[in-house]
Amino acid sequence: MKNTLLRLTFRRFLRHRMAVVGSIILLVIVFLIVFAPFASRYDPFEQDLLNRFQPPSAQHWMGTDDLGRDMWARILYGGRISLSVGLLSMAVAIVVGSLVGLLSGFYGGWVDSILSRITEIFLSIPRLFVLLALGMFLRSLNLPYVKAGSFAPIAFVIGVLSWMSVARLVRGSTLELREREFVVAARMIGATNMRLMFQHILPNVFSPIIVSATLGLAGAIISESGLSYLGFGVQLPTPTWGNMLSNTQNQMMIAPWTVIFPGLMIFIVVIAINYMGDGLRDALDPRHFTRE
Amino acid sequence: MTQYLIRRLIQSVLTLFVISIILFGLISSVPGGIMSAYEENPDFSAEDIARIEAKYGLNDPVPVRYAKWVMNILKGDWGNSFVSKRPAIQEVKDRLPNTLILMGSMLVVTLLIAIPLGIISAIKQYSLFDHISTTIAFAGQSLPVFWFGLMLIIIFHVTLRRPDGRPLLPGSGMVTLGAPPSLGDRIEHLILPVTMLALVSAAGYMRYLRSSMLDVIHEDYVRTARAKGLRERMVLYRHALRNALIPLVTLIGLDLPSLFGGALFTETIFAWPGIGRLYFNAALKTDYPVVMAVLLIYSALILASNLLVDIFYAVLDPRIRYS
């Protein structure tokens, strides 16, 4: 039964052509990023000060950057960090959002009031503005344990500011589900609240969570790049697609390739993820499906 | 309804209060600020620095500073910017019109693109037009907005030239300096920043309108209208579109925060003297009277627009009752 449902979903997903194309592109990129040492013969950290700002050529497919490092190698390694930041912050957003949504939908009453108020507070702060302030705060902490290329703090900050839509979604579904027969029945035979929430309700809100997780991933990658562009992302020399763009506005005239490629990678990956999310939505949401 | 409104208002004020505590705590725990400017200058003695610090009230502990700040706000005094020494609210007032012009033009252009495209895509679902516009919308939604701005500058300002050698379009500022003021000049300066923002946000609205239009088209009352023999145009515009636009208004209302977020990048990249840039510079200098003024005014705007959306809904949709 479960297997056929999965297969049905998969078949529906395959019918969404762009989603399939997006997934394939994404897979290829992830593959390249994971096997970066084989995909590029250059070390992304190796400087060559005599060959700064070389335009794209057979040797350097995407040219070289301000310290003569190979752009293609940096794009690949930068992808590791950018995707990791995206995944980590998405995970934070999903965990926090699901918890808040579940609790507030399940218990209702004052719990719901308080949690909804908190959600509203987070929704009412101008996100990017606060992200900037948080980024600055983070930098100023001057954490003693900062290691080269640590990205967890940034990912955490982005995640903490993007769980609200997940919470709303989960809350809505939980409200609906907790009155359903199977939940009521489970409650009658003495299931604990924990059990009800995590074993009976949570699996049933999974599909909207997956969809918003995909879209959240895309959003997080863009947020990272924006924050890095403004100068509060991951520290150099560790590349990310965002911080590769951070100082490039003054290179636009002499080395436009340093501006074009990192942004293009973000664009391609994000559009691929968005298409994949769209396909997943169609595949997982039967209502949407029947209409077509 | 009145009771509901009052409750919502009280809630909003409380929310605003909590937000202000969080933001104030955050901003004032960042070291540095106005005093940093004096630290590197050995001509400023320790006594000079202590005196200046006291002058700005920076030697108080954070809770005391917050309490003072709240008391002053309640009296209508937003404090003076540490950098410019002018009232913080004046700094905001000076730049607000510029941001509103940018945002207003952007919203108009966005809707001018999104509404027709969304409608046509929905009516001609799965046509070539639908596919193309949906693809463009997807692309628009996936663009890192600041990078798109940089690309626009590279293409339309740096690369493309007019016959007389000047850049095709201005890449910064609101007007050409030294030139006599003219409407055409102002519009020229709006083109790139508005394009940058409008394409990205039109994408979202277009897709949203398309799907809500599709939802509505399949509703019973639209079928009934058709069955009654009303003309297709009539059905679409009188019945379907109307109902599809309501959620769009909600979306715009709820989207305000991210719209203003966009202003931060646009104004930074295109040298637009608006709130976003004011905020960015003030944040870098931990000029907290200005930072707090901007954040609070934004938050208030957002809360107000949420409230308006609710009221709008209640008025337009008789099915919703607030108690």
Next chain:
Amino acid sequence: MKSLKVLLFVMLAAAMILAACQPSQPAKPAEPSAPEQPAATEAPAEPTVDPNAPVKGGTVIVGTPQEPGTLSPLLASGTIDDVISSFIVEGLVGIDAKGNYVPVLAEDLPAISEDGLTLTYKIKPGLKFSNGDPVTCADVQFTKDAILSDLSGASTSGYSDIDSIECPDDLTVVVTLADVYAPYLRLFQYIVPRSAGDLATLDTWEYNRAPIGTGPWMVKEWIAGDHITLVPNPNYREEGKPYLDSVIVKILPSREVGIQLLGTGEITVLWDLTEADFPTIESMEGVDWAGAYYGSGENELLVFNFADPAVDAPADPADAPHPILYDLRVRQAIQYAIDKQKIVDALLYGNVKVGSTVLPTGPFACPQEKSEYSVEKAKALLDEAGWTDTDGDGIREKDGVKMSLKITSTTGNQLREQTEQVLAQMLKDVGIELVIDNVPSDVLFAGWDSNGLRKHGRFDILLYTTGPGTDPDSHLFSNYHSARIPTAENNGSGNNFSRYINADVDKWIDDAAFNPDMDARHEAYCKVAAQINKDLPRVFLYERLVISGYRTNLQNFQVSPGFADFTIDSQNWWLKP
């Protein structure tokens, strides 16, 4: 639908109205009804046209990535405040393009008495402020009172030593000092007129956004966040000058945008370029850069922390030594490992000098020998100090401590970020790991009370720019004297962030501070400079320039290392057609 339209319309309309109501300009003293016509006395029109004769008229647009906070020298807190203010405000003395003190409103540099306690200035006759008031000794008194008043944000050093200012006549100023103040020449580089306002309301004066000065320009309007328009001061002392009709100071979002605008000719001057911008500037037609000819005297430098960063602000690093950097051999090894010339050639396109001394220029210059680049010597010193790579990861260890250091600088400065990355590579070659951890500049330069990391010693290595200015007295004292180690006891005052203690250096600095004899001071300072290079609390990477870019049709554009920066000759600016 209809309500939506109405809403939009109202929003737009409101935006337009608000825009229209923008305060057109800050209030300023009434302008003289008709600008005087200097044309009659100015070069009578000759039939032969000299292409090098100044052309009158035209507008120069100056781009700056920062907006001045105020134009009042009493409240200025940023470099840009002083620079733009210099278009308008002048002092009894100033600093010329070569970095020397020169008289401006005074006829000569002040005469100093034998005991070093009395200074006498003579004001040039016939000088007027832009509002028509004459410049008198009373204005000098007022300036001193303003600087020392409660609301002032100005440096009081030197001024707080003034016992009294006497005015035997309107044009003679006799300043009596309570103590010898060796750098006395730096006093009165700006004059605030009595008409500026009441000292009790100093921070809200109209003067702050439209100063009344003696310089060639005055403020016509200031649109916050956008631009400041300057027009000629009708009472300027040089007849027929300035040549230009106006100067517009345009606020830009960033230096990068500024470079593009300079390239397209939308701005004429761009303030504050960095050495990294040379290739872009040189790739553009009709654009050039000007730097202070003798440099700014500032060095881009590394500051080593002698003390353990985990201990809060120790008074003596011997009590809590830095596990890696306290050892002189390690610091020497780091200097040997750095190829300064390569940094200069590759990142700065060979346009600057390698750093070698704390006092590179000016009347107190003390040139020192350049440091040697030698990977072998660096490695040998590290081996000798007991740091060896035992686990084969390419980074040395000693007693379980990894040779990993953090370098902290300001975010968003591309040149610094490049320098840090290149340094990391160079140090990696000798087995030292350098981790970059940058913070916004205001955070880096934060004071003691706001938990500044420099003041509390929470760093390994810092990278930033600083320099002695024209008179090195306060810089050397504040940065290298052991009394200037920031600690809880002294409320965190002083900039000796290395926590460097050397009794000889202390003595030489103290001796020079109370000796009005220039040569004796110079000698003492050179001993300090030599000793610093031996003890290595800091490593000087390269000498900074003060650079501005300009369109080459602008004539007489130059840059000074003093306050005035590129505004130094603005009365002589003219545009070649």
